[in-house]
Amino acid sequence: QVQLVESGGGLVQAGGSLRLSCAVSGGGFRSYVMGWFRQAPGQERDFVTLSHWSGGGTYYADPVKGRFTISRDNAKNTVYLQMNSLKPEDTAVYYCAAVATIRPSQRARDYDYWGQGTQVTVSS
Secondary structure, three states: OOEEEEHHHHHHHOOOOEEEEEEEEEOOOEEEEEEEEOOOOOOOOOEEEEEEEOOOOOEEHHHOOOEEEEEEEEOOOOEEEEEEEOOOOHHEEEEEEEOOOOOOOOOOOOOEEOOOOOEEEEEE
């Protein structure tokens, strides 16, 4: 059974940084597109970024371009989200997600596996 466990969330002041981690167990990590999504209270779950299993493709939502970086360590079955220059509007629960596909997707409904989420709060 595939399981995703996020960690690294917390409270940070605007302009600060956080690094989220998502550890994947149950096999198949190397063949997964790994995505990060976020959901603020009363809002839909929005795409943040993804990393294609092929090692070359990364995509970012416009609000986080230039500030967030996704990376993956296939040896550790872990994907990371480095978040710099955080803003109060980045406050949300952040989820990692996985899907075994060759076509990366920015739609939450296309992902098969999800973590429990980790809260990120950015104070002004």
